[in-house]
Amino acid sequence: MESAITGPGDWRGNAACRDADPDLFFPIGTTGPALRQVQEAIRICQTCPIQVRCLAWALEQGVTDGVWGGTTAEQRRAIRSAFAGTSVAWPPLRGRAVAPDAAGYASRPVSG
Secondary structure, eight states: OOBTTTBSSOGGGGOTTTTSOGGGGSOSSSSTHHHHHHHHHHHHHHTOTTHHHHHHHHHHHTOOSSOBTTBOHHHHHHHHHHHTTSSOOSGGGTTOOEEEOTTSOEEEEOOO
16 A cells, blocks of 8 residues: 555554444435535544545545545545646645635645
């Protein structure tokens, strides 16, 4: 699971979600109960010591489903689009906490 962004080792063992129900992170739909699942998954991500590594991995691997690193599939698509065609990759996320937007979604790195 080593990459230039996430570094060596199996960092998943430190994830806040490791004991959570995996279905929580892969809701079916985008409204009602599914929206509540997404919000709960993101709350778990916001307490996670490896949130940024998880997000970087999901971006690097092109993961298109579920909540990873406190972001939805739509948010990751927007991040990839924002960086498409630039020489900047995901390292700006490295070592930074990710701040929630007004809806509670992790939307931007916190300046440190």
